[in-house]
Amino acid sequence: MANGSRQAAWEFFGTELKRRREDAGLTQVELGSRVFVSGGYIGQFEQAIRKPQLDVAQRIDEVLQTDGIFERLCRKLIDDKRYAEYFAGVVELERQATQICEFAPTLVPGMLQTAVYARAVTVAANPFVTDEYVEEKVTARLERARILEDATRPEYWVVLHENVLCVPVGGRESMAAQLHHIARLMRERLVMVTVLPYSAGAHPSMGGMLTLLEFDDAPPAAYTETSFSGTLVDDPGVVKNAQRAYDLLRVAALSPEASLALIESVAEDYRRCTRTT
Template identity: 35%
Template sequence: MTDSTISTETVSNEPEPSDSLKAFGEAHKAFRKRAGHTQEDYAPLIGYQPSTVASIEQGRRFPQRRFVERAEEILDAFGVLKGVYKHATREKGLASWFRQWAELEELAISLYTFENRLVPGLLQTEGYARTLFRERIPVISDSEIEARVVARMERQFLLTERPNTIFSFIVEEHVLRRQTGGAEAMREQIEHILEATEPRNVEIQVMPMSRGVHAGHAGPIQLLETPENEWFAYCEAQESGRFVTDPKAISLLHMRYAKLRSQALNPEDSRSLLERMRGAL
């Protein structure tokens, strides 16, 4: 891949500001109350869980465009919510270079992830995520750790609220054998992966350590497909992320991911291995 095929945002070590999301949340709450709705009775009308409505109103979750459009219609908001939404920035806790990918991730109909460094964010427990943030260099404050843990946990709504999206995860076995946070924390992490990948649309494959060479040695891969059947890719490195739009580059990553799928254990054998690993901890 060359620089001409990849658009890269400058990394920022600071969490994104959340003032604009709080402003959107307050405006939304005011219109909801004006319409006489509680979060509980409003949620099914807009097609989201009450917890999602609460998170958006608290400024902790970036609202999807269809949420905003639906809210305008239900609450008769005079275009105010759409206006505030135009100035909304990604929630506190997500790095700026991840923002573009995260927005597409919420709309994806297919999402493929290969990881050879750590458990993918969508599958991490709170304890695992907290350990990673506590040990990062440079050291960040306790408040920043909390913000980033919250942001990471909030993203996991994708696995429960998008049952028609296909999620494929391929993870190196050594990642799962590393006792990040200790044996008990890792047992909890493996249990969480087994539970999160029970739905038919969520699949986990383990790349065994016995596989000496495979197609993923160049690093992690993330691919997603939009509702318009466009494909994008995201590659993460030290303190940076690359958002890939070039069809040739994406085709190459697709070929690598397809090869990884054939080289990893199948989903059934992967789950059996995870269950044995859990039992050994």
Template identity: 35%
Template sequence: MSSNGDEAGGAEGAYDPRRQFAEECRSARELHPEAPLNQTQLAKMVRTSKSTISRVETCVGPIPPDLPARLDQVFSTDGLFKRLYEEITAQSFSKHSRRRMKLELRAIAIAEWSPTVVPGLLQTPAYAHALFREGDPRATDEELATKVRHRMARQDVLKGSSPPDFSVIICESVIRRNVGGPVVMREQLAALLTHGTRPTTVLQVLPLSAGTHGLMDGSMTLLTTADGQPVIYTEGIRSGAIIEEPSAVRNLSRSYDVLTASALSRDASARMIQQLMEAS
């Protein structure tokens, strides 16, 4: 994320959710119906510091992830600040990833196959940090922390009052690969076990003994919304694509169904994860 509004906005006059967030915060504070609020008063109401409010209103530095919801509560803005924060977060991702994230927010069902790493929606902060650190060894601690915050923010889609049905298949190699060291992996495996107990989540492991299948070339996410046809997101090391052509979606969906049949059951998957966690 850029550290100021001009950098974040790109072309002059372009819509900038970071600047919009700042302006909405300042406007809501100054036009507060009971009486105008100064930055110190607002900071007390949202349990933060005056300097944080000042930075938010001048587009300096990141927005604390818990602040948008508190602003919405104080100003009764019906999720305005939360929506703007989601847009700000999305700006740090590539164009194809931003579209995938918009679809995630509208999805009633998400089905995911991940052959190499724990899917982003299920990663712990430490696991995500280890991946980002390895992927960009020259990144500063602040840059890595920002990336981790943005990835964690994506997980809100599974935490609402009406989360989508979420089915995920991960390769056995994913839970055996020692990302970030034993402590990080134990925490990640424990998180997977917790996710697997949710009533809206089906978590399966594809054993290494499984044969050849139609999704060996990369990861895949099938997103279904209430008002549209299912679409598929595929991703490589430095690229990704949205697939909408009906016949291609149908063929890839069938490959996912076959993969589901080849994977371990929910209970057997949980036992394997538990055994690896205890052995690590």
């Protein structure tokens, strides 16, 4: 579904929600309290500013007795085969975020990946799929990255574990190009990337990838991901703990200048290895 039609569909979701809520004689605050979100959240859903998660849509159906209409709408709208179901909602939030902070323990984050790197990751995880499937996934990742070039782009902070630099995904030439791509974005001040070195030892987010999202007119959210699942949360207590963990990662990471020097040095090492083989 194209972005324009998706947005129109979310606006329909919001308009229908407002109509059904008012028919039930409930304020935004009253409905919010019954589905365990704030009244402000309900307002954001109705204005298509924020997209409700599936479990919230299901609770809205229960409270308003709407025979599953909001669950069906939500499932239809998040059914973007380019992304795992648990990640589709994150993609929507990225487009609205004013700041995105990521910790990547093993792989370059999707929004920083080159096409060659993204293709190698996709094939490694899906060795029996068609070329069309692979290209669809790669295209989706490159499309996500376009927000970094927008005039209204979010601040994008990334902490890369040194592991990410040392695994030659797609081969040495691929890694050299990937690291030079990251260095270019850093030098153009489109992103802020730091490296958590091996010498830092144990760190507070050893369970997997972590993403924090902040918004102008909505509470922050956190997303964690392991190999086969992801969890998007906006519970204030959980998000606060995730933010603290990220702060500790930033303190333990190298400075931006030292990180850039390391990334470019490792990229050149890959280049030299490529030339001599």
